[in-house]
Amino acid sequence: MLLDDSSPTPPEQESLVQLGGVPVRLLGYGTAVQEIMRRALVPAIRPLGVCSANLDHIRHFGSGSPRQGTLEQAASVEWMTLLDGAPLVAQTRRLTGASWPRLAGSDLIGPVLREAERLGVSVGFLGGSKQVQELLRRRLSRERPELRVAGYWAPDRSTITDGKSSLELAANIAESAPDILVIGLGKPRQELWANEYGHLTGAKVLLAFGAVVDFLAGRIQRAPSWMSEKGLEWAWRLLKEPRRLGRRYLLEGPGAYVRLRSNSSQLAAQPGKAGTLVSRSVRTSAASPSGGTAGRFLAPECPADIAVVIVTYDNADDVDPLISGLRAEARTLALKVVVADNSPDDSTRARLSRHADVLTVNTGGNLGYAGGINQALRLAGDAGAFLILNPDLRVEPGAIAAMWHRMMKTGCGMVVPVLLDPDGSVYPSLRREPTVTRALGDAAMGSRLPARPGWLSEIDFRAESYLHPHLVEWATGAAMLISPDALRATGEWDERFFLYSEETDYCHRLRAGGFSIWFEPAARMWHERGGSGQSAELMSLMAVNRVRYARKHMGAPRAALLRAAVLAGEVARLPKPGHGRTALALMNQRRWVALPHATLPEVPASILETFPSGAVIIPAHNEAAVLGRTLDALGPVASAPNVDVIVACNGCTDGTEAIASRYPGVQVVRVEQASKTAALNAADRVTDRWPRIYLDADIELGPDAVRAVFDSLNTGPYLAARPAYRYDTAGASGSVKAYYRARTRIPANSQGLWGAGVFALTAAGHARLQEFPALTGDDLYVDRLFGPEEKAVLPAPAVVVRTPRSSGALLAVLSRTYRGNAEQSGKSPVGASTRRTLRELARTVRGPISALDAGVYAAFAVTGRFKVNRGGVGNSAWERDETSRR
Numbered sequence: 001m002l003l004d005d006s007s008p009t010p011p012e013q014e015s016l017v018q019l020g021g022v023p024v025r026l027l028g029y030g031t032a033v034q035e036i037m038r039r040a041l042v043p044a045i046r047p048l049g050v051c052s053a054n055l056d057h058i059r060h061f062g063s064g065s066p067r068q069g070t071l072e073q074a075a076s077v078e079w080m081t082l083l084d085g086a087p088l089v090a091q092t093r094r095l096t097g098a099s100w101p102r103l104a105g106s107d108l109i110g111p112v113l114r115e116a117e118r119l120g121v122s123v124g125f126l127g128g129s130k131q132v133q134e135l136l137r138r139r140l141s142r143e144r145p146e147l148r149v150a151g152y153w154a155p156d157r158s159t160i161t162d163g164k165s166s167l168e169l170a171a172n173i174a175e176s177a178p179d180i181l182v183i184g185l186g187k188p189r190q191e192l193w194a195n196e197y198g199h200l201t202g203a204k205v206l207l208a209f210g211a212v213v214d215f216l217a218g219r220i221q222r223a224p225s226w227m228s229e230k231g232l233e234w235a236w237r238l239l240k241e242p243r244r245l246g247r248r249y250l251l252e253g254p255g256a257y258v259r260l261r262s263n264s265s266q267l268a269a270q271p272g273k274a275g276t277l278v279s280r281s282v283r284t285s286a287a288s289p290s291g292g293t294a295g296r297f298l299a300p301e302c303p304a305d306i307a308v309v310i311v312t313y314d315n316a317d318d319v320d321p322l323i324s325g326l327r328a329e330a331r332t333l334a335l336k337v338v339v340a341d342n343s344p345d346d347s348t349r350a351r352l353s354r355h356a357d358v359l360t361v362n363t364g365g366n367l368g369y370a371g372g373i374n375q376a377l378r379l380a381g382d383a384g385a386f387l388i389l390n391p392d393l394r395v396e397p398g399a400i401a402a403m404w405h406r407m408m409k410t411g412c413g414m415v416v417p418v419l420l421d422p423d424g425s426v427y428p429s430l431r432r433e434p435t436v437t438r439a440l441g442d443a444a445m446g447s448r449l450p451a452r453p454g455w456l457s458e459i460d461f462r463a464e465s466y467l468h469p470h471l472v473e474w475a476t477g478a479a480m481l482i483s484p485d486a487l488r489a490t491g492e493w494d495e496r497f498f499l500y501s502e503e504t505d506y507c508h509r510l511r512a513g514g515f516s517i518w519f520e521p522a523a524r525m526w527h528e529r530g531g532s533g534q535s536a537e538l539m540s541l542m543a544v545n546r547v548r549y550a551r552k553h554m555g556a557p558r559a560a561l562l563r564a565a566v567l568a569g570e571v572a573r574l575p576k577p578g579h580g581r582t583a584l585a586l587m588n589q590r591r592w593v594a595l596p597h598a599t600l601p602e603v604p605a606s607i608l609e610t611f612p613s614g615a616v617i618i619p620a621h622n623e624a625a626v627l628g629r630t631l632d633a634l635g636p637v638a639s640a641p642n643v644d645v646i647v648a649c650n651g652c653t654d655g656t657e658a659i660a661s662r663y664p665g666v667q668v669v670r671v672e673q674a675s676k677t678a679a680l681n682a683a684d685r686v687t688d689r690w691p692r693i694y695l696d697a698d699i700e701l702g703p704d705a706v707r708a709v710f711d712s713l714n715t716g717p718y719l720a721a722r723p724a725y726r727y728d729t730a731g732a733s734g735s736v737k738a739y740y741r742a743r744t745r746i747p748a749n750s751q752g753l754w755g756a757g758v759f760a761l762t763a764a765g766h767a768r769l770q771e772f773p774a775l776t777g778d779d780l781y782v783d784r785l786f787g788p789e790e791k792a793v794l795p796a797p798a799v800v801v802r803t804p805r806s807s808g809a810l811l812a813v814l815s816r817t818y819r820g821n822a823e824q825s826g827k828s829p830v831g832a833s834t835r836r837t838l839r840e841l842a843r844t845v846r847g848p849i850s851a852l853d854a855g856v857y858a859a860f861a862v863t864g865r866f867k868v869n870r871g872g873v874g875n876s877a878w879e880r881d882e883t884s885r886r
Helices: 029-041 055-061 086-096 105-119 130-143 163-176 189-200 212-217 225-229 233-240 242-262 319-329 347-352 368-379 399-410 436-445 484-490 502-512 536-553 556-572 579-587 589-594 605-609 627-639 656-661 676-684 703-715 734-745 763-769 778-783 807-825 832-843 848-871
Strands: 015-019 022-026 048-053 078-083 122-127 148-153 180-184 205-208 265-267 304-312 335-341 358-362 383-389 393-395 414-420 470-472 479-482 517-527 614-620 643-650 666-671 692-695 720-728 758-761 791-802
Touching (some): 022 055, 022 086, 029 048, 048 055, 048 189, 055 242, 078 086, 086 265, 105 122, 105 180, 105 205, 105 212, 122 163, 130 148, 304 319, 304 368, 319 335, 319 347, 347 358, 358 368, 368 791, 479 484, 536 556, 536 579, 556 579, 579 589, 614 627, 614 676, 627 643, 627 656, 643 676, 656 666, 666 676, 692 703, 703 720, 703 758, 734 807, 734 848, 807 848
Parallel strands (some): 048 205, 122 148, 122 180, 414 517, 614 643, 614 692, 643 666, 720 791
Antiparallel strands (some): 015 022, 015 265, 393 517, 414 479, 470 517, 692 758
């Protein structure tokens, strides 16, 4: 016998557990061998892939790993993951209350070969060196002379990691027609190769059994039985191969063990499907492709499979090849194309005008990449997904369909393709979340030492990462397919990132919203990578935006450390052009204003004269710190002859009135009483224009949003409305960010007129109000005056709502809000509304991140309500957030 075929008696009933994020099917020895042999004898649409889950498997495929879900989402292989490793056995016992046997490949292979020999099933062996394969050949011929061996293949690593060579290898194996293919390439390579190419080998069963080829050949000695029984086989292997296995067991094992203990549960098995989870659901609003339109694009108002969004800047020579590739894709997918052109002249637009079915909008300035994306998305209409593309891309046939199908299969929020340089080599486009240590590693080594650990490099240089579909943290923004759900939840792109880091920020917010990002290597696009140029100013902007990103998402201490790391990298490269200027920009923030930034066109008088009629009313009490920002955002609206912009200064003592007076066209109303209600009513009395936008002094509302609100209320059926909003949590604590992430996911919070710091009324709507009452929460009061058919959240550019920065400040704001709610309803703020909110919150939980956010939200909500309940509804203290006004 090659190996001990004995097997302990398993529990009677099969079960399914999730161990460290990996679904594991619990079987006994006999049942596992029986299932393998059954599949080897009966042809099926997909081969059965079998692997064993140990701590190393959790590290590669478990929760938080880039490859999480890769095997479960496989289209061409049906995977059955079995139990292995003493820690996993112990965790399974805790979950199920029963003892399940370890089913390591090295233990199963003996019974499998014995049954294959008895039943005449052919077996092939892939993996190991040629010398090991020769040892195996001799041993099998001596000890299992009746075994039908289809062949032996010992490819080198370059073959396994090369797509073309792997296809040739799979075809070669298929010629030998093995029923079972034993694959011993090591984790995760063997599972990934089997997942990608296993179905092309013709094998009915793929056994990804690691070092089993070496065990069978006798090159590696098995651990003594007493060590295996005590769960110490890992120690035996470590003693035998310390250089190869030391890192796995001593450095990487503890992290996998933490995942095992923190993310394991018992699941229900779905009959007839190995390793399938009943509880798994795919969340996507995209339906099956509706079919192409013979190479033509749909109009923006028509629903489509995919809306393609492109931002151009002097790309006259690029757009024709890109659109040609998109037309080829439009033969099988219903596409529409919207281009936002930032170019300073008409050359790009003239080239685009040749394509009558492409909607091209002139931004009128240079809004940057994020601003252009936002502009185009506002015009894109409805679609099953939204594809953002650089103009200098060339789309290979089938690339967009491959991204679409990956999104459909996984229910993810975003899919990114593989990008190819002009010479055909793969560009390392996949990225890891920025950290201080990664910034230091990139500063010290740049693109050198690409094999360095992931915690020392933001760029994923590993060739294998670009061969197989898997989860990623983010990728360069040249090509991104985004689901409608993720687009709505994430909001607009942050236009403060003119170029660079805008995709880092967007992907961060998308993941924080509970959505995943997948890499799809079957989608291939060629990228020139020359669209934004290589000037010293842009080099400086790239470095500065990394600091901006850190300040927004990492907090002040870590942002300062990252800034120092980036600066160190620039200082180390001072002899090279541009790095000196970049270092100076990092050292002196005053230089940032001179870096490239969004430029808006001068608004012609003719446009201002045709601006729709209305009024913008801003109540302001000691808002000197923020009022200038708000009036700057309004831009030329105050100069429009048909618009009144009124700042109602109530009880101001800090210079708010002087600031408002400096803006041409702004009317200032002085109210002695420090009362928002009095300010709103006073401003109402000095204008006769309708509709009216009521805007808090710390909320940023742009001209496009003003126009959209005025147009809608002047012509539409609504009596009241507001634009959408997005939260700016830059500089906020982690708990505050978690609260607002959860808040964004609750649909009811984005459907009313309250909560955005802005709402608008028509004359008929205001007649229902007559005047603002002396209540806390004017927006809630107004919202309750109108039925669902009388009010709307308009598809206008979102206003910016800057959130509190600290937990204490957030609690103060919540206390004021809940007190106002209770004041208007006449009920305690704790009760049915709290329970209803918690029920809605529970529905937003989709994973560990959203669950944590929901817990933080619930804690703040309950604490704020109880605080008001203890203090009483009549408490008139005004809790204003000062942290976001600094």
